[in-house]
Amino acid sequence: MATSKSTKFIFRNLKSTKFLISRSINHKSSLTNSLFPRHLLHTISLPPLLNQTKPSVAYSGWFQAVYGGRRSHTATSFSDYVDQLCTEAPLQQELNFPGGKVKFTPKRIFTPGSNEERINCYRVLNENGEVIVDSDSLKISKELAVKMYTNMVTLQVMDTIFYEAQRQGRVSFYLTTIGEEAINIASAAALSDNDFIFPQYREPGVLLWRGFTLQEFANQLFGNKYDQGKGRQMPIHYGSKKHNYVTVSSTVATQIPHAVGAAYSMKMQKQDSCTITYFGDGGSSTGDFHAGLNFAAVMEVPVIFFCRNNGWAISTPISDQLRGDGIVVRGNAYGIPSIRVDGNDALAVYSAVYEARKLAIEKQTPVLIEALTYRAGHHSTSDDSTKYRPVDEIEWWREDQNPVKRFRKWIENEGWWSDQVESEHRSSIRKQLSHAIQAAERVEKPPVADMFNDVYDVPPKNLNEQELLLRENIKKHARDYPSNAAV
């Protein structure tokens, strides 16, 4: 080990591009003429690289890669950098590392894994539906409030009726948003129609808000010929170009980096819009989540990461999913402004998303929102959540923390809603849904040609051949095939 290297020697080496050595100084240095105070040096460890007499090609290449690029630092050249380091570091007890100046400390202190106090959760409406005094909430007009509430109720009724249709065997699968109605509707209400949505699969309310009709929802569930997805995907995999709602995929969190790339496009095109991507607490464990946040921060793009932390990824509780203080704290690690919000408070969700959007577009920055809530329904119709969580717990969240009820108390207190309007609305939606289901069921499936279309922009020869063979087979063995798809 280089226990007797002088500072001079070190800096000479630095100038000969042996840069990495400068990042750490010998722990047992016996420097007498050091530019660094000894108590500082003592805290710094020595990397194995100091053993090398010649800088490795790889490292000098690394240096150029880092410093030859656009990364900003105060020095304009390497020699400036070294000079700066020589003069500034001892005075300020800090070093201009790649990525910026860092102060030294003689204290061997580890940062805590998590803070004792959890990050607070932004809330506007208390559980009685009253606005909390001094809350930073935006004024919401009667018209907007009533529209938000009616959409939340529509989403609730939609879930009830479609869930029932699955139970009757009329559709093969369904997945509810129960407990997350405020997240769905209030976040949608705070966005502009030209903002692009990259959903997970528990945000149909955003599409509802944008005008996707109950009939269109039903058509997708039945996979009939009016389904935009042409019957190819499972139920609840909605998508609509008209509504800037990018089609749902069953895969988890894969949409997160897409939202970042799309936001980069908006930045480049100087559009007055942003993207928003939704995902759950489970999704925050994926590689795509981390890649997406990091890319967004580095590319400085207008994207809102909206995490619906509902506590459950199918049967996996949050305690098996992550440690530390949830999702919100990760924003800071990536350099992304972040907020935690009460996901069962529609006014808080609305205000948070509204401000996040403004921030994202004006500052061209990603924003992370963690909405705390509870998945009050089963994961899907393939799941029975009472197998892994207490019924009482589910009931408590469903009843006592119900976001729709809370919002209703508020609009009632404002004098904007009544029992009568409520029952009329529910009854009307039920009728519309019943009609939509019957109509969707009557419509035939997409034509067989749609199985082969859209694999590519135009079907290549192998698919043309396979389609011909299939048509011959259908003629020959008609009974093998469903009769409700046009051949």
Place this chain on the structure above:
Amino acid sequence: MATNLNKFKRIGSMMFTCNHLRRLSSSPASSGVLASADAQGKSINLYTAINQALHIALDSDPRSYIFGEDVGFGGVFRCTTGLADQFGKHRVFNTPLCEQGIVGFAIGLAAMGNRAIAEIQFADYIFPAFDQIVNEAAKFRYRSGNEFNCGGLTIRAPYGAVGHGALYHSQSPEAFFCHVPGLKVVIPRSPKEAKGLLLSSIRDPNPVIFFEPKGLYRLAVEEVPEGDYTLPLSEAEVIREGSDITLVGWGAQLTTMEQACVDAEKEGISCELIDLKTLLPWDKETVEASVRKTGRLLISHEAPVTGGFGAEISASIVERCFLRLEAPVARVCGLDTPFPHVFEPFYMPTKNKILDAIKETVNF
């Protein structure tokens, strides 16, 4: 509306019929073609057989671990039911939702001399772990000059059609992994096979990907020995003897192929049916011997035909049996589209598609 309801239900009822046949054909009460020979023990379904194998793996090696998404409460297909209660949450546990993490973690665990049994919830979701499987697990031994290996690694993943799984709950991705030297790829056809092959996979000193036919989890029932037993890897099995044509398949597709064999027999065509069981490294000799006898070969799998593992079998047999072949090798497979929801009955390599191909090949 009633008429249309019936139309819709037709898809469902057809699937039921198909599944019903599957249950019969793999049950010892049926012709027994698909059931393993010498079956003794309780009649159980496939997921219970998997559960038994996992139980034995945990019981027989204190350094074996089982983990994956939702594994703790028994898994979404119930394969790990009761294991966490019996063996503790340190050996059977939930992981965060991250397939690359699951496999990467499993490789590290295996590299330290443990048996790491990782579950990927659906084979459709294995792709985030592709780098860990292809570049890490498969090459761990080779790149280190055998200084290190992760042979204790087994990755279980349910694969294949279920009638309503669409793009992301139906895929058969076995061919991707058959292109990777260093991996073994195993697919069982029935409960007894599943138990014996899974235990072999877990104990094999190489990383193994074990694809489970999820359509058969509940439907395939047969007598399975209650104790600990293994079945050899890389050994195919002739499960139906015949003289006119050789059919090769694996997993759930064998049930459909067997029905085609039965129908062909009624028309005087004698089919030999081979369960490949291990796709990598595969048992060419058994297939070659059969084709030398019959002079004809048909391969069937659910995965898209182009680049499917059928292509590899076809090429290898043409290399070895060119002069003996009396007809082109036939492939009856999934079509070259993503796996579509309402079009599933059109996509699938059905019994009649296979039967037609058998007749065309025999009458070539």
